[in-house]
Amino acid sequence: MIDLTQAWKVVNRVLKPERYEHTVRVVETAVQLAEQYNADTHKAQVASILHDYAKYRDREEMRRWIESDKRLPKDLLTYHHELWHGPVGALLAEKELGVRDSDILSAIACHTTGKKHMKRLDKIVFLADYIEPGRKFPGVEEVRETAAQDLDKACMQASRNTIQFLLSKSQTVYPDTFHTYNELIQRVKKNEMEGKK
Ligand SMILES: [Fe+2]
Numbered sequence: 001m002i003d004l005t006q007a008w009k010v011v012n013r014v015l016k017p018e019r020y021e022h023t024v025r026v027v028e029t030a031v032q033l034a035e036q037y038n039a040d041t042h043k044a045q046v047a048s049i050l051h052d053y054a055k056y057r058d059r060e061e062m063r064r065w066i067e068s069d070k071r072l073p074k075d076l077l078t079y080h081h082e083l084w085h086g087p088v089g090a091l092l093a094e095k096e097l098g099v100r101d102s103d104i105l106s107a108i109a110c111h112t113t114g115k116k117h118m119k120r121l122d123k124i125v126f127l128a129d130y131i132e133p134g135r136k137f138p139g140v141e142e143v144r145e146t147a148a149q150d151l152d153k154a155c156m157q158a159s160r161n162t163i164q165f166l167l168s169k170s171q172t173v174y175p176d177t178f179h180t181y182n183e184l185i186q187r188v189k190k191n192e193m194e195g196k197k
């Protein structure tokens, strides 16, 4: 499998400078989260270095991959193309870079939308992409503070903020983003109830 130096070289080649700088901050954030939540820091690094690998692929090329590869959900095509680079990036990381680790590929695939039953590495890359220090979304500071205490709650807040933002702009919301929010808000509430007992 690709090593860290090779992975950095690849993204340095395919990303614009500002996106490369974003990636550097996502990796730093993901490593901190992996240490804090006892996840595999090596996998967190590979997944976060490569998370935006397909960001600048031609839109028609991404459309063809989604149409032709049976692993990619076809409903993506009816949602904003901004959502395509995660699932297509995971596919291309496997095909072009030889990444075989299913945890890493999953974290790349769902980094923008989240999904049902996210694993720890999925949550770490999803959250690192949302809270990296260059992000200025409304509400991001609250999520940064929560990230220091509770990984599920921080991911819930990130998905909630994303949904609120999209609704305020009358944009569509990809179902996986709702699944992320619904699953995690239930877990957060259950934990809070149990904490009060
Ligand atoms: Fe991305």
Ligand SMILES: [Fe+2]
Pocket: 022, 026, 051, 052, 129
């Ligand atoms: Fe990103």
